[in-house]
Amino acid sequence: MSPRIKLLLLILSCTLLTQCEKDDVCVEGDTALLHIAFYDKDATGEELQPKAVTRLRVVSVDENATINTFSDRSTQDDILIPLDSRKNLGDFVLISNSATEDNLETGQIEELRISYTPEAVYISRACGFVGQYADLGIEQTGLSSWISSIEINNTRIDNSDEIHVSIFH
């Protein structure tokens, strides 16, 4: 066979082979989660002192279910909270030292209202769009319990790694 015919066959077979596409897998992005870190309110000095919350339980009021990003009633010094992209606010209950006795919650209950503007941001062919959030706001809606103060570090949530909110207790 002449080299030209070989090249022709090569190009034709390449075309046929590449028509079988790999399964597209999304690795480039994901819907962002609200990242909250807990700090010691009594720490002195410039540095923030992380302070874990024991037996923490976080419940979405609308869903009436605990959030699934960490194991329920475990000790955490930072947590990720999924936000509902179909709405622009969500009510959450954060319970410290959570336990149940005679069907009653015995932990300290703190109620938070989280407000935001959801956005669909295009990432790639395989991922399509992911949720990100602007205009983050947090309000303590119930009686103040175990949380001393809340600071918003960034009102834009475009990834889950950065700490968006600091809670002092």
Place this chain on the structure above:
Amino acid sequence: MSPYFTKAFWTLALCFVSLSGWTQGTPDSLREPTQKYGLRAGIELSKLLRTSLDDDYTGLELVGDYRLSEKLFLAAELGSENKTTFERIVDLPLYRYNSSGAYLKAGVDINNYKNWFGEQNLIFFGLRYALSTFKMEVYERYLYDSYRYYEPDSFVLFSEDKIEYNSLSASWIEIVSGFKAEVLPNIYMGMSARIHFLLSYNQPDNFDSLWIPGFNKKTDNSRFGLGYNYSISYFLPLYKKPKKNLEEQTSF
């Protein structure tokens, strides 16, 4: 029918057709040491077939070439395509979009096939410069989410409102290789495979030119694309010219 099967079927069909064409050297042709020059015009077949089989696709491509010399042909393709795609991960819908527009590819083909007398077949290599103007529309947008706390069995539908991106354009070059075989007097069937190299394209705000008419699928991290073309065309002979290397050829 899967696109892969469709393409494989036409490849095989055209191989048989073209082989039978090449093996017919008619004795009459020995008395005609001239070659026909003229215009060949036709239609691309896979786009017609796909239009009839695939509800989410319509396409039409006209092909043509004009013989300039012994080996050199001016060649062009003019087409229009409209395709709607629903991207999913496994069964979960991600987003749906449409690309529609027209394109023109123009360039040259160089024939490398040494025809027997009377034969007018081509095995060619070619080059095209291609331009497409198109628009895109995005419809449903779901939010990819690995936790799926609010809807465990699907992604959250963020919006169904149509977003339009008009006046998009792209340009690319194509390296072509293929053949055209005379299956009936002046009727040609051809096939070509093409490697595309994207020169320029528009990046719509918060989306991408994922599918460009004439170019095909644009992959995320590469400027290369692939295409193919199956054509049936009619050759309109305009004049005849003697073959240049007549003495060499008559030694057969």
